[in-house]
Amino acid sequence: MAMQLSQLEQNIINLYQKGFPLCSHPYRAIADELNSSEDDVISAILTLDKAGMLSRIGAVFNHKKAGSSTLAALAVPEHELDDIAEIVNQFEQVNHNYGREHYYNLWFVVTAHDDKALIDVINSIESLTGYQVLVLPMEASYHIDLAFKINFAESATGKH
Amino acid sequence: MSQLSHKSQLSHKIQCQEEPNLMAKTLHKVADETLDIAPLSLKQQQVLRALLECGLPHVAQPYLAIAKQIAATQTQVLAQISHWQEDGLVKRFGLVVKHRKLGFKANAMVVWNIADDRVSEVAEQLSSCAEVSLCYRRPRRLPDWPYNLFCMIHGTDRAVVIAQIAAMTKKFSLEDIQKDTLFSFKAYKQQGARYGKKGDVNG
Known part of the structure; x- marks a missing residue:
């Protein structure tokens, strides 16, 4: 573990990856639930954000309903990998890399608002990198659980 | 198989999945079901979606702050998000964490070449394992890529993940099936998906 998390920070991570309160004062609602204060909750979230552990608090949209996306891969020589990754990262439609x-040593997800935009991005990546992209769109989804349950037992010294 | 045909398959696939006018449908739903709350315009919905993809501001009243940005009321924003959740357009609303920073550094993508008539059955079995966080079927790209079933396993320790893969292989008698394990060694980019059109949102 990169840093020790307070009990409050751990609880926020484990309880609010889904079902974030939809009300005028969501952080106060969390504070009430966790027996804390609104200020402490906001400050815990700022701490997680500052430590780079938090990407954002927001919506994860259903890929099929919200636009077009695909997994993609490139096979590139090792000494070029960082440079090629940088080129791929320049596209705002690339959200994981x-x-x-x-x-195939570089794997990324391309997401765009429609199929044409998606194919345009893949074509651009091919022409900029000079490598052919392996395009692997999802055909069926059997299981999705991205709400990481963190077992903090080993590091739970707790500041809170 | 040529790259061109890969892409035309992709295009076909996406066209089949596409749900045109989803937002317009949602718009009508909001109007039908909650007569006292004025629905957001299509443009407001687009911008709201882009804002939610970027994340809530860390202020006491984040929905109010977002509502002001799209010239709407907080009530309208909350109603819209609720409807998107009910519709399934929003599948999860909350903290999006960076798992590597939280100690989940052993991130393995396990890929399998499963006979087409068994793929659903094996996918169900693998999905039943607690350590499997994602399980998808994707097309083979012969001869380069023979694998059609993808599982993600996030663990804190590489040796543990390897043992977990061996255990599930044995449990479901998959020893004879061609597979590969691709551990990640570097996250070049990790952020939420953004579907909004360029120019919808500043920043």
Whole structure:
């Protein structure tokens, strides 16, 4: 664990990855639920944000309903990987981009508002990098659970 | 298979999935069901969606702050988000965490080459494992890519993840099935998906 999280920070992470309160004072609602104060909740969230642990608080849209997206991969020589990753990252339609241990060593997700925009991005990546993109759109989804349950037991010294 | 045909398959696939005028449908729903709350315009809905993809501001009244940005009321914004949740357009609303920063550094994508007539059955089995966070079927791209079933496993320790994969392989008698494990070694980018059209939102 990169840093010790307070009990409040841990609880916020484990309880509010879904079902974030929809009311005029959501942080106060969380505070009431966690026996804390609105100021402490906001400050805990700012701490998580500052530590780089929080991407955002917001909506995760259904890919099928909200636009077009696909998983994609490139096979590039290792010494070029960082540069190619940088080129891929320049596209705002690329929202995840990972180096992975494989012949196909750069894996990213492209998301756009429609199919044409998506294909345009893939074509641009191919022409800018000079490598052919492996395009792997989702055909069926069997299971999605991205609300990470964090087992903090080992690091739970707790500041709160 | 040529790259062109990959893309035309992609295009076909996406066209099949597309739900045109979803927002317009939602708009009517809001109008039908909550007569006392004026529905957001299509443009307001588009901007709201883009704002929610960027994340709530960390202020005491974030929905009010967002409402002001789209010249709407807080009540309208909250009603719209509720409707999107009910419709399934929003599948999750809350903290989006960076799992690597939280210690989940052993992120493995396990890919399998499962016979087409067994893929659903095996997917159900693998999905029943608590450590599998995502399970998708995707097209093979022969000869380059023979795998059609993808599982994501996020763990804090590489050895544990390897043991988990071995255990599920054995449990479901998948030893003879071609598979590969792709651990991530670097996150070049990790952020929420943004569907909004360019220019809808500043920043």
